[in-house]
Amino acid sequence: xxxxxxxxxxxxxxxxxxxxxxxxxxxxxxxxxxxxxxxxxxxxxxxxxxxxxxxxxxxxxxxxxxxxxxxxxxxxxxxxxxxxxxxxxxxxxxxxxxxxxxxxxxxxxxxxxxxxxxxxxxxxxxxxxxxxxxxxxxxxxxxxxxxxxxxxxxxxxxxxxxxxxxxxxxxxxxxxxxxxxxxxxxxxxxxxxxxxxxxxxxxxxxxxxxxxxxxxxxxxxxxxxxxxxxxxxxxxxxxxxxxxxxxxxxxxxxxxxxxxxxxxxxxxxxxxxxxxxxxxxxxxxxxxxxxxxxxx
Amino acid sequence: xxxxxxxxxxxxxxxxxxxxxxxxxxxxxxxxxxxxxxxxxxxxxxxxxxxxxxxxxxxxxxxxxxxxxxxxxxxxxxxxxxxxxxxxxxxxxxxxxxxxxxxxxxxxxxxxxxxxxxx
Numbered sequence: 001x002x003x004x005x006x007x008x009x010x011x012x013x014x015x016x017x018x019x020x021x022x023x024x025x026x027x028x029x030x031x032x033x034x035x036x037x038x039x040x041x042x043x044x045x046x047x048x049x050x051x052x053x054x055x056x057x058x059x060x061x062x063x064x065x066x067x068x069x070x071x072x073x074x075x076x077x078x079x080x081x082x083x084x085x086x087x088x089x090x091x092x093x094x095x096x097x098x099x100x101x102x103x104x105x106x107x108x109x110x111x112x113x114x115x116x117x118x119x120x121x122x123x124x125x126x127x128x129x130x131x132x133x134x135x136x137x138x139x140x141x142x143x144x145x146x147x148x149x150x151x152x153x154x155x156x157x158x159x160x161x162x163x164x165x166x167x168x169x170x171x172x173x174x175x176x177x178x179x180x181x182x183x184x185x186x187x188x189x190x191x192x193x194x195x196x197x198x199x200x201x202x203x204x205x206x207x208x209x210x211x212x213x214x215x216x217x218x219x220x221x222x223x224x225x226x227x228x229x230x231x232x233x234x235x236x237x238x239x240x241x242x243x244x245x246x247x248x249x250x251x252x253x254x255x256x257x258x259x260x261x262x263x264x265x266x267x268x269x270x271x272x273x274x275x276x277x278x279x280x281x282x283x284x285x286x287x288x289x290x291x292x293x294x295x296x
Numbered sequence: 297x298x299x300x301x302x303x304x305x306x307x308x309x310x311x312x313x314x315x316x317x318x319x320x321x322x323x324x325x326x327x328x329x330x331x332x333x334x335x336x337x338x339x340x341x342x343x344x345x346x347x348x349x350x351x352x353x354x355x356x357x358x359x360x361x362x363x364x365x366x367x368x369x370x371x372x373x374x375x376x377x378x379x380x381x382x383x384x385x386x387x388x389x390x391x392x393x394x395x396x397x398x399x400x401x402x403x404x405x406x407x408x409x410x411x412x413x414x415x
Binding site: 026030031032033034035036037038039040041042043120121122124152153155156157177178179181182183185212214215216217219261 | 298301302304305306308309313317319323324327332333334335367380381382383384391392393394395399401402403404405406407408409410
């Protein structure tokens with residue numbers, strides 16, 4: 001196994017992925033082509049374009065993910081109210097059906113586009129691209145993308161956003177991070193939501209939730225909030241302001257921000273001098289090290 | 297159920313490759329999947345049997361290689377294989393680890409039947 005990135009390219013098979021060696025023959029004479037490209041190449045390609053589009057407007061895009069009913073929309077309502085006058089916010093709402101969430105958020109006076117996915121369990125970069133065409137991004141500081149309530153599928157799709165914020169409400173089990181490691185590993189911030197209910201829910205232990213979360217080797221902050229009671233909102237708003245400031249500084253240097261954990265193996269497989277010439281497309285996604293979303 | 301979306305992306309790539317090499321058909325597709333990719337190989341294989349219909353890969357075999365989850369400890373440097381929800385150093389117990397493999401979702405290779413093979 002490759003020492004640099006842990007992939008399966010070795011000195012023995014490296015010639016297969018370089019230059020003319022890409023096209024070899026199998027024992028029965030078929031043409032064998034080594035590709036080593038993400039299965040989600042189409043989605044990732046679209047996501048890169050979405051990110052470039054957002055960066056053109058200086059808009060920070062945050063992907064909100066959680067189970068259904070963990071308080072994403074309530075958090076958005078409270079956040080929009082709190083940011084009124086200081087930042088311009090826009091929202092993309094993802095749901096299987098209904099415009100209910102869009103109506104709730106629109107009532108707060110911000111532009112909202114609702115994506116109804118029908119039976120699809122997640123948003124993808126193409127759906128978000130279509131939604132972006134219906135949004136006026138001029139002057140928008142923060143775009144929240146409220147993903148479909150689901151702790152499984154949304155984690156696998158890059159939307160072209162900059163950061164993942166994952167909610168875990170205290171009405172759920174505190175072992176959710178252990179049950180849905182892919183989702184919680186992808187979080188750039190974990191919000192324990194509805195913490196005002198901790199007083200009446202004695203079976204949710206926030207310390208245990210955080211321990212399960214750390215076991216996924218995720219070092220990002222864990223904040224406790226109650227959108228309804230306003231508890232912990234200041235720390236969340238502070239994180240938002242800081243994140244926007246850092247993001248804008250990066251944009252000024254010609255860089256951007258990305259979720260710490262990418263949805264594919266491109267991160268490790270598209271970097272490093274040993275692996276050049278493995279794939280055909282003509283633009284640079286740029287590799288980046290694990291857990292470093294301070295990357296351009 | 298997002299395995300269907302992944303299948304769709306996969307087939308688009310395979311069709312592009314087949315077209316680029318003027319292939320008559322795709323006989324095999326090899327994938328590498330790590331547990332932390334969030335994709336279940338068995339569900340993907342089931343989705344593939346439906347999604348491949350009518351494509352150049354209609355008769356293709358889908359083979360998936362499962363890759364292990366391996367981490368390197370940032371405290372003691374130990375490297376080891378770990379469970380999907382416990383990326384903790386097996387030697388010293390620290391959770392500050394770096395993922396070496398296990399989140400792959402890769403199209404490793406395809407086998408094509410080329411038009412020129414007919415002549």
